[in-house]
Amino acid sequence: MIADRPIADCETFLFRPRTAHTLACIRAATGGMIAYIHAIWLLDLEAFFGPNALLSNQVVQAMHAEAYKWTYLAATDALWVARSHELFSLVAGLCMCIGLCTRWSVPAAWLGTLLTIHRLAPFSFGLDQIVLMLAMYLCLGSSGDVWSLDSWLLHRNGQSAADGSQPGGSRRTAWFLGTGDSVARWNNTLSMRLIQLHLCMIYLFGGIGKLRGWMWWDGTAMWYSAAAYEYQSLPLTWIVAFPTLGSIATHVTLFWEVTYAALVWPRWTRPWVLGMAVVAHAGIALFLGMITFGFMMIVANLAFIEPVRILNWRRGSPLA
Amino acid sequence: MILVALHALAVLAEPLRFFSQSDVQAAPEFLALRRITAPYSEWLYLDHGYFFFAPNPGPSHLVGARIVSPPPIAVPSLSVGVDPTRVDMKSIAPDVMNPDAMNLDAVNLDDFADVFPDRRRQWPRLLYHRYFMLSEFYYNRFAPPELPEELRDDAPLMARWRKDRRFYESLRDSIASSLAHRHGVEKIELARIERELFSPEQVIFDGWGIDDPRGLLVLPENRPAAAAVEIPSNTEVVVP
Numbered sequence: 001m002i003a004d005r006p007i008a009d010c011e012t013f014l015f016r017p018r019t020a021h022t023l024a025c026i027r028a029a030t031g032g033m034i035a036y037i038h039a040i041w042l043l044d045l046e047a048f049f050g051p052n053a054l055l056s057n058q059v060v061q062a063m064h065a066e067a068y069k070w071t072y073l074a075a076t077d078a079l080w081v082a083r084s085h086e087l088f089s090l091v092a093g094l095c096m097c098i099g100l101c102t103r104w105s106v107p108a109a110w111l112g113t114l115l116t117i118h119r120l121a122p123f124s125f126g127l128d129q130i131v132l133m134l135a136m137y138l139c140l141g142s143s144g145d146v147w148s149l150d151s152w153l154l155h156r157n158g159q160s161a162a163d164g165s166q167p168g169g170s171r172r173t174a175w176f177l178g179t180g181d182s183v184a185r186w187n188n189t190l191s192m193r194l195i196q197l198h199l200c201m202i203y204l205f206g207g208i209g210k211l212r213g214w215m216w217w218d219g220t221a222m223w224y225s226a227a228a229y230e231y232q233s234l235p236l237t238w239i240v241a242f243p244t245l246g247s248i249a250t251h252v253t254l255f256w257e258v259t260y261a262a263l264v265w266p267r268w269t270r271p272w273v274l275g276m277a278v279v280a281h282a283g284i285a286l287f288l289g290m291i292t293f294g295f296m297m298i299v300a301n302l303a304f305i306e307p308v309r310i311l312n313w314r315r316g317s318p319l320a
Numbered sequence: 321m322i323l324v325a326l327h328a329l330a331v332l333a334e335p336l337r338f339f340s341q342s343d344v345q346a347a348p349e350f351l352a353l354r355r356i357t358a359p360y361s362e363w364l365y366l367d368h369g370y371f372f373f374a375p376n377p378g379p380s381h382l383v384g385a386r387i388v389s390p391p392p393i394a395v396p397s398l399s400v401g402v403d404p405t406r407v408d409m410k411s412i413a414p415d416v417m418n419p420d421a422m423n424l425d426a427v428n429l430d431d432f433a434d435v436f437p438d439r440r441r442q443w444p445r446l447l448y449h450r451y452f453m454l455s456e457f458y459y460n461r462f463a464p465p466e467l468p469e470e471l472r473d474d475a476p477l478m479a480r481w482r483k484d485r486r487f488y489e490s491l492r493d494s495i496a497s498s499l500a501h502r503h504g505v506e507k508i509e510l511a512r513i514e515r516e517l518f519s520p521e522q523v524i525f526d527g528w529g530i531d532d533p534r535g536l537l538v539l540p541e542n543r544p545a546a547a548a549v550e551i552p553s554n555t556e557v558v559v560p
Contacts, residue, residue, distance in 0.1 A: 010321055040446045052501040054454060056494040062487055068362040114365055122457035123450040126372060132365050194324070198331060205335040205370040213375030220520075221377055227517045229530045230380035230437060230452055233445070237530055240520045292446050 014193050017184035021307035021314075023143035023191055024099070027106065029299040030134045031096030033292060034109045037131065038090035041116060042083065048120055049073065049082035060119060071118035089113055096135075099148020103178050106143065110135035127293040130300055133198055141191030146182045154180030188307075195303040200261035207258035216254045219247025225288060233289035253280055264304055277301045330357040331366050338369035380452075381459035382513040384432035384538070385499045389506035427513065427536035434499055435513070458495065459512055463488045465542055512539040 047054050060074045073082060089112025095105035113135065117128050144150040154177050215221040223246050226236035239246045256276045263269040278298055285294025302310075337354040340347035354361075361367045429435050436442065437452035463484035471477055492510055500508040516535045522528045528535070 007321075014321065014324060036446070040444065040450065044447060047498065047502075048450075052498050054495050054498045055491070056497075059487075059490050059494045062490060068359040070363070117365060118363075120450075123453050125449065125453050127446075127449075129365070129368050129370075136364065190324075194327070197328060201328075201331055201335070202370045205339065206372050206374065208339060209369070209371045209374030215376040216374075221373070223520055224377040224517050225373060227523070227530050228377060228380055229515060229535075230382070232530065237523060240523050243520065289445060290449065292449075 014190055015186040016189055017186050018189045018192065019182055019184050019307045019311070020141060020143050020145040020188045021147070021310045022302060022305055023138060023141045023188055023307075024145075024147040025302055025310060026134055026195070026299055027099065027102070027138050027143040028097050028147070029296070030131060030138065031093050031098075031105070031109060033127075033131055033296055033299075034093030034113055034135065035090050035097060036093075036292070037113065037128070038086045038093060038116070041120070042086045042090065045079065045083060045086065048123070049077075050079040051077045053077075055120070055122060060121075063121070064118070069118045069121070071115040073115055073119035085112065085116065089116065096138075099144050099150050101176050102144025102148055102150050103142075104176065106135065107139045110139055125290075125293065127290070127296060130293065130296045134195060134296070134300055137191045137194045137198070140194070141188045142178060142185050143188075143191075144178050145180060145185075145188075148180075150177040151180040151182075153177055192303050195300060196264075199300055199303065200264065203257050203260035207254065207260070210254050210257065216250060219243075219250045222246040222250040222253070228288075231288045231290070233291070234287050236287040252276070256280065270304060274301055274304055329353065330361040330364075333357040333361055334367040335369050338371070377517065379517055380515045381455050382429075382515065383436055383455045383458055383495070384429065384511040384513050385434040385496070385503075386431075386509045386511065387433045387503060387505050387507075388509050427538055428533060429513075429536070432511070433503060433508070454495075458491060458510075459514075459539075461488050461491055462512065462539075512541070513537070514539055 041048055046052060057074050057077060064070075064074070073085060089109060092105050092109035092112055095101055096109045110132065113128075113132055117124050117132065154173065210216040210221070213221065215224055223240060223243075225231070226239055226246075239249075256273070260273055260277075264273045278301070281294040281297040281301075283294075284297075285291045288294075333350070333354040333356075336350040337346055340350045358367075429438075436455055437448050439445075439448050442448040442451050461484070463481060465485065467478065467481050496508045496510050499510075500506060514537050516537070518528050518530060518532070518535060523530070
């Protein structure tokens with residue numbers, strides 16, 4: 001009995017059913033970002049793929065010779081293959097964003113992005129890690145149940161079926177669009193929990209990595225991040241006039257990142273931890289030139305907001 | 321639940337291996353875990369150390385391209401964005417072709433036919449960042465053309481160096497060939513450029529901007545590894 005309790009708690013933690021409202025928000029943002037990522041690859045396609053690519057297939061194959069990173073995009077120089085793949089992934093990302101054929105478009109967008117990143121790994125950074133992580137876990141959930149075109153179409157079709165105007169149509173549409181029921185499901189919880197746990201690992205190791213650097217201890221890391229010209233978007237060098245502010249910002253960032261995995265769970269510390277995540281990532285987005293990465297990290301942190309809370313916010317908003 | 325635990329182990333494997341690595345060894349149990357989970361974590365793109373801005377923010381790296389075999393007729397853009405069509409004749413001047421002949425105090429990015437990343441040429445920002453990541457990758461994969469004398473008896477090290485050097489050369493040739501095609505020229509040479517981070521003192525008292533060309537230096541291609549990463553004595557990185 002005593003041994004059963006932790007297992008039961010774990011099962012409750014991982015599988016107690018939840019609705020898909022949180023996942024729907026994450027899905028929309030991740031799908032939009034996936035579409036944008038592929039649009040950027042398409043924008044300069046010949047630099048990334050084909051016979052005159054910056055990284056030839058031989059280089060990619062040598063790089064992955066001892067790794068399990070297979071992608072068919074590294075096996076051909078045909079530009080039309082790469083263009084078709086990127087277009088397909090872009091469309092899949094858009095469908096994921098608006099929630100069209102969600103049960104198919106989410107895995108398709110994830111797989112398309114994954115295969116691209118195996119071909120273009122040296123061009124990748126944190127954004128790709130976060131987007132692929134979110135898309136992978138979204139594949140497990142039923143994020144198309146709510147706030148999706150699927151749901152809208154199903155409810156419209158449901159009305160039609162009730163009228164008897166589309167006999168037999170509901171089964172076919174369900175195959176593509178899902179059930180569209182706004183009900184609590186265990187796979188939504190599993191998807192959310194995996195995003196949460198993965199985020200905790202990211203912050204924990206990100207924090208431990210910083211603990212090994214003296215700039216994060218002597219308070220100069222904020223300045224030296226601001227002083228990197230290649231990263232800068234909005235000027236942050238004014239912080240040089242306020243060394244104490246720079247030092248405090250450095251230490252707050254460090255301690256927040258190190259303690260995130262512990263403090264994000266208790267109800268009374270969670271708002272502070274998530275609030276700090278918004279501030280930190282908005283800062284990265286605005287000042288350090290990584291708008292896409294900062295935005296997606298904020299989106300990933302949404303996983304810690306219960307669906308019922310999001311639903312209540314929406315009900316209370318003027319858009320409701 | 322077991323599957324979730326196994327998945328968590330796969331996610332943990334790479335950061336644990338990465339953080340447990342020292343100059344002496346990597347922790348054997350984490351190495352074993354990483355090896356076992358490799359097919360899963362690598363193909364699913366879960367093999368990251370999550371080392372953002374750590375352990376310390378460091379200098380940025382750029383890649384400069386010099387045209388060696390002229391003549392360019394039309395110069396298409398390296399990328400989209402602001403019109404980059406320019407080939408400065410200085411880029412094919414003999415003293416610029418040899419990195420060791422360059423004066424490290426006077427690196428001028430306009431001396432190169434192409435430089436990446438370049439926010440004037442690569443837009444939107446995500447495209448710029450893709451080029452930035454490539455230049456950092458190019459810097460990280462540098463392997464010197466020869467090892468110092470005292471290390472040549474170390475057979476495993478020599479084998480690793482040969483492999484790394486081969487990869488670096490193929491990477492360099494691939495980028496150069498792509499840029500040569502874009503510029504409509506026969507041959508392009510690449511230079512690894514480093515932009516040092518200025519200290520608060522340099523900015524406040526000396527009035528240097530963070531894009532000041534005095535922070536730029538071309539890294540030598542033909543020196544042993546240790547020398548290549550040393551900060552030259554004429555570049556002050558003063559830390560308060």
